[in-house]
Amino acid sequence: MEDVTVIGAGLAGCEAAYKIAQSGYKVKLIECKPKQFSPAHKSENFAELVCSNSLKSDERATAGGLLKAEMRSLGSLLIKLAESARVPAGGALAVDREIFSHSVTKAISEHKNIRIVNETASDWQDGELTVIATGPLTVGGLASSLERRLGSSLSFYDAAAPIVDAQSIDMNECFAASRYGKGESDYLNCPLEKQEYIEFYESLISAERAELREFDKRDVFDGCMPIEIMAERGVDTMRFGPLRPVGFINPRTERRPYAVVQLRTENAQKTMYNIVGFQTNLKFAEQKRVFGMIPALRNAEFLRYGVMHRNTYINAPRELDRYSRLNRFTNVFIAGQLGGVEGYVESIASGLMAGINVSRVLGGKEPLTLPPTTIMGALFGYLCTPNADFQPMNANFGVLPPLQTHIRDKAKRKEEYWDRSLRDLAEFQKENNLI
Ligand SMILES: Cc1cc2nc3c(=O)[nH]c(=O)nc-3n(C[C@H](O)[C@H](O)[C@H](O)COP(=O)(O)OP(=O)(O)OC[C@H]3O[C@@H](n4cnc5c(N)ncnc54)[C@H](O)[C@@H]3O)c2cc1C
Numbered sequence: 001m002e003d004v005t006v007i008g009a010g011l012a013g014c015e016a017a018y019k020i021a022q023s024g025y026k027v028k029l030i031e032c033k034p035k036q037f038s039p040a041h042k043s044e045n046f047a048e049l050v051c052s053n054s055l056k057s058d059e060r061a062t063a064g065g066l067l068k069a070e071m072r073s074l075g076s077l078l079i080k081l082a083e084s085a086r087v088p089a090g091g092a093l094a095v096d097r098e099i100f101s102h103s104v105t106k107a108i109s110e111h112k113n114i115r116i117v118n119e120t121a122s123d124w125q126d127g128e129l130t131v132i133a134t135g136p137l138t139v140g141g142l143a144s145s146l147e148r149r150l151g152s153s154l155s156f157y158d159a160a161a162p163i164v165d166a167q168s169i170d171m172n173e174c175f176a177a178s179r180y181g182k183g184e185s186d187y188l189n190c191p192l193e194k195q196e197y198i199e200f201y202e203s204l205i206s207a208e209r210a211e212l213r214e215f216d217k218r219d220v221f222d223g224c225m226p227i228e229i230m231a232e233r234g235v236d237t238m239r240f241g242p243l244r245p246v247g248f249i250n251p252r253t254e255r256r257p258y259a260v261v262q263l264r265t266e267n268a269q270k271t272m273y274n275i276v277g278f279q280t281n282l283k284f285a286e287q288k289r290v291f292g293m294i295p296a297l298r299n300a301e302f303l304r305y306g307v308m309h310r311n312t313y314i315n316a317p318r319e320l321d322r323y324s325r326l327n328r329f330t331n332v333f334i335a336g337q338l339g340g341v342e343g344y345v346e347s348i349a350s351g352l353m354a355g356i357n358v359s360r361v362l363g364g365k366e367p368l369t370l371p372p373t374t375i376m377g378a379l380f381g382y383l384c385t386p387n388a389d390f391q392p393m394n395a396n397f398g399v400l401p402p403l404q405t406h407i408r409d410k411a412k413r414k415e416e417y418w419d420r421s422l423r424d425l426a427e428f429q430k431e432n433n434l435i
Contacts, residue, residue, distance in 0.1 A: 040215070303397070314340060
């Protein structure tokens with residue numbers, strides 16, 4: 001009988017299983033392949049990269065680079081193996097996907113503390129310590145079991161609008177107000193004059209869209225329509241929808257604007273803003289170009305681009321505690337994309353954290369959260385912070401708390417985020433004997 005069951009031998013599940021096994025505990029790792037494959041998985045190996053072979057930037061003073069630096073410091077197996085499978089990709093950590101997943105499969109299947117079971121899990125055993133890491137395309141009855149146990153807290157599709165860095169918004173081109181002046185001025189409003197609106201509209205309907213895979217396609221419904229599809233319905237459709245200007249007076253012109261794009265804060269520190277109603281299928285470069293035509297967003301830094309695709313994930317703020325365990329079933333950790341992170345490396349990071357905390361629980365210790373000044377600590381903190389419009393989140397500097405002293409220069413600011421995170425993490429590791 002093993003100490004813990006890990007369901008899913010993808011990026012998060014392998015990282016978690018290895019960490020627990022390395023801590024001396026016995027792991028049962030359940031993987032549905034090769035008996036059953038999701039529509040995107042093709043290889044029999046574990047830790048399959050289903051699309052791009054890039055684990056994003058590995059450079060200093062980038063959010064992706066910082067995430068990996070923290071993970072190296074915490075002993076991530078998959079980041080180490082990714083380095084051995086590295087292929088040239090400028091400042092990014094890109095891998096030969098075959099070599100990468102082959103080496104992960106070898107490390108996992110040869111580990112004396114890991115027993116692999118090839119079957120599709122449809123539920124977890126009550127009371128048994130479990131990590132569920134079945135990813136965005138969870139197969140079989142497991143998603144239904146989660147839905148049954150959690151009620152409506154499971155989503156099967158992402159319709160995420162872009163998020164921009166607050167410090168990159170031109171505050172001279174927007175104003176804080178709520179419609180008709182009711183309640184708090186919760187939104188930043190970006191006014192557009194008629195000519196600006198027409199040019200924006202024309203660029204939007206002709207912009208290049210990402211190609212959807214068959215399993216990503218679905219009928220659009222009004223509450224969740226890509227902004228470019230809404231625009232196609234007529235030049236004024238957006239002005240009667242998310243860009244409607246009624247109830248606003250632009251304090252600079254003292255007139256009602258022709259259209260208004262609203263930005264809603266994503267976090268209590270107001271470091272990130274969501275472009276309201278802008279869920280989109282445009283290619284990332286096109287999002288930057290077209291949404292950058294909105295005067296307040298001319299120099300906007302995109303922390304997360306809009307996406308629309310199939311993705312099974314839990315409403316993390318509602319269902320998970322700060323250790324990514326289900327509130328209602330604290331023996332169950334959720335790791336990877338299913339737990340509300342977005343991206344390969346974020347999924348590995350979440351598996352790493354689950355592995356560390358399961359090992360601690362098995363050793364009779366309290367689980368840990370990392371300092372909020374680290375990108376991992378901030379990201380997992382974001383996941384369990386109340387959020388009525390929760391959408392999966394990637395690693396970015398916007399999730400970090402602001403610096404004590406504001407640094408105007410963007411590059412220097414990022415350097416300082418980097419230094420602060422690694423300094424705080426090193427101290428934390430020393431204090432908690434995590435080295
Ligand atoms: C089509 C697609 C493309 C993506 N492209 C990118 C990209 O280019 N870059 C990026 O950063 N992120 C991308 N993502 C997002 C995400 O980072 C990856 O999906 C990542 O692999 C998630 O890691 P994970 O460990 O959560 O899940 P996975 O890596 O998907 O691992 C889940 C594992 O669980 C197994 N499994 C599923 N259900 C069961 C079950 N019931 N019982 C037992 N085993 C089960 C699966 O076979 C799989 O091995 C993409 C997602 C999708 C769906």
